[in-house]
Amino acid sequence: MADKVLEVEHLEKYYQKKHVLFDINLSIQQGEVVTLLGPSGSGKSTLIRCLNGLEEYQKGTIIFEGKKIVPTEKNWQQIRQKIGMVFQSYDLFPNLTVIDNILLGPIKVQKQDKSAARVEAKKLLKSVDLEDYADVYPRELSGGQKQRVAIVRALALHPDFMLFDEVTASLDPEMVRGILNIIKGLANMDNMTMIVVTHEMNFAQEIADRVVFLENGHILEQTPAKQFFSKPKTDRAQAFLDSMD
Ligand code: ADP
Numbered sequence: 001m002a003d004k005v006l007e008v009e010h011l012e013k014y015y016q017k018k019h020v021l022f023d024i025n026l027s028i029q030q031g032e033v034v035t036l037l038g039p040s041g042s043g044k045s046t047l048i049r050c051l052n053g054l055e056e057y058q059k060g061t062i063i064f065e066g067k068k069i070v071p072t073e074k075n076w077q078q079i080r081q082k083i084g085m086v087f088q089s090y091d092l093f094p095n096l097t098v099i100d101n102i103l104l105g106p107i108k109v110q111k112q113d114k115s116a117a118r119v120e121a122k123k124l125l126k127s128v129d130l131e132d133y134a135d136v137y138p139r140e141l142s143g144g145q146k147q148r149v150a151i152v153r154a155l156a157l158h159p160d161f162m163l164f165d166e167v168t169a170s171l172d173p174e175m176v177r178g179i180l181n182i183i184k185g186l187a188n189m190d191n192m193t194m195i196v197v198t199h200e201m202n203f204a205q206e207i208a209d210r211v212v213f214l215e216n217g218h219i220l221e222q223t224p225a226k227q228f229f230s231k232p233k234t235d236r237a238q239a240f241l242d243s244m245d
């Protein structure tokens with residue numbers, strides 16, 4: 001059996017008094033692609049953010065690569081070097097060029113060799129058709145281009161685990177396919193583990209090994225993707241799929 005990359009046990013999350021995640025249990029194998037689906041407000045972003053230490057959780061345990069995470073900011077900073085995350089809003093640094101946005105983490109944080117990191121950043125830019133944009137500022141890019149830079153920036157840290165949270169949600173429709181294809185390429189790489197939140201059901205169906213369906217902060221089912229999209233276990237998930245047609 002493949003190694004477990006991530007395990008979540010009995011996680012509970014509150015925003016002040018508001019209880020938003022209830023007894024979350026998850027176990028993700030190396031190389032697995034999980035899509036996290038559920039209605040708006042069900043807690044998908046909150047869960048993803050907890051997995052990257054961007055939100056505190058009040059109860060439960062997260063185990064990453066076999067080690068229980070002691071949730072201090074210092075520990076999370078280290079773990080974030082191994083977990084790449086891309087959000088709906090690209091949040092590139094506006095005062096840095098594309099290449100400097102990409103190199104910040106590898107050089108400043110990871111202390112990668114500068115010239116090697118630069119060569120690799122250029123290669124990554126080429127792989128997303130942005131080789132001519134290394135020296136421009138984010139404001140000069142379209143939404144789709146910014147999102148491609150954000151993905152490259154995450155990949156430059158050599159993560160083997162990626163979190164994607166609705167990365168196409170704020171893009172023009174003609175930009176969406178290009179981004180989805182990049183993510184699909186990553187999903188097909190050996191040993192790349194991913195959790196993907198998306199509203200693109202065809203895409204989810206194409207890439208997912210397993211679907212985790214969340215509603216009102218509860219995981220209602222975890223089902224092999226093929227089965228989920230033909231006949232999910234719960235009526236709630238079926239209603240969700242019907243609403244997405
Ligand atoms: P999803 O990503 O599935 O749309 P979210 O994780 O964004 O859901 O939200 C889950 C619940 O938590 C919602 O009820 C939302 O209103 C609430 N919520 C999200 N972020 C915050 C926050 N920073 N403060 C308070 N409540 C929040």
Ligand code: MG
Nearest residue numbers: 044045046166
């Ligand atoms: Mg969300």
